[in-house]
Amino acid sequence: MSADDPNSRTAHSYRVFLPVGKTVAVFTHAQGDLQTLAGQADAPLSAFIEAADFSGVSLRIFTPTREKGESDSAAVAALAHLFSAGQIADVTEVQMGGKSVGAQLCGGEWLLLQGDVTAAQLEADLSPIGLSGTAWTASAGRANLVVQVPDLATLDAFTPDNAAISDLNRATDTTGLILYTLAAEGREDVSFRAFGPLKGFSEDAASSNMFACLTGVLAARGQVPAGAETIRGAQRQPGQFARLTAQFVPTGAGAGGVWVGGKAELTELASA
Structure with a gap:
């Protein structure tokens, strides 16, 4: 593209929720044919900054083929870029997909507000997915089915x-499935995987909403460290491991004021 082409914009490539996580292209302007730019960005997500100042941030989020509306992963990358450039405060509001979401920088990680999570035990036949045990349902606006497995080997082997x-989600009036174990290879408090065919994906590499739901179940079951208000999770989609952080207040029925996010790292500077 020529320098005076309105579609010629600078894209900054970020990796969020390392060690692998997701790649996000952050565009400093939301002008021109955004869908074409997103398709050329060589990233599964593109965040276009419409406006940013110390009162808040406005974003438009695209995949290579459609406008996504909202994405916490894309927002975390955009916030990291804007804060490093001195354009926003460490506490702000993010407008995307017609919604306003609170965001805060905590310990070098951007966290987005997921809200209150309610959790409850649920009767469910897990045999169709090859599992057994106790099922829970948890919701921060969208209910997910949550099931504990005994160890990392079981979690990683699940196909x-x-x-x-x-079918299981429909039978339990939930929209996604979260499998977890309290075992971890690093310093994380929990390891998990997240599935959502009813949401349009088989498995997600880094899901803030699902980690928020899992946090509610852990709090309700007394499975968070005593006195903890922050936990770390390892999301273990094969080949695309991610680390997420949740900040929360335990309640008897879940977790209140749950914030979820993680690190974002600038990986390269490219011209879209």
């Missing part, structure tokens, strides 16, 4: 059957 998971 999702989209049809079976979809």
Whole structure:
């Protein structure tokens, strides 16, 4: 593209929720054919900054093929870029997809407000997905089915059957499936995987909403460290591991004021 082409914009490439996580292209302007730019960005997500100052941030989020509306992963990358440039405060509001979401910088990580999470035990037949045990439901606006597995080997060996998971979600009036174990390879408090064929994906590499739901279940079950108001999770989609942080207040029925996010790292500077 020529320098005076309105579609010629600078894209900054960020990796969020390392060690692998997701790649996000952050565009400093939201002008021209945004869908074309997103398709050329060589990233699964593109965040276009419409406006940013110390009162808040406005974003538009695209995949290479459609406008996504909202994405916490994309927002974390955009916030990291804007804060490093001195354009925003460490506490702000993010407008995206017609919603306003609170955001805060905590310990070098951007966290976005997920809200209050309610959790409850649920009767469910898990045999169609090859599992057994106690099921829970948790919601921060969208209910998910949450199931504990005994160890990392079981978690990593699970092979999702989209049809079976979809049927189970319909039977339990939930929209996604979260499998977790309290075992971890690093300093994380929990390891998990997140599946959502009814939401349009088989498995997500880094899901803030699902980690918020899991946090509510852990709090309700007394599975968070005593006195903890922050936990770290390892999301273990094969080949795309991510680390997320949740900040919360334990309640008897889940967790209140849950914030979820993580680190974002500038990886390269490219011209879209």
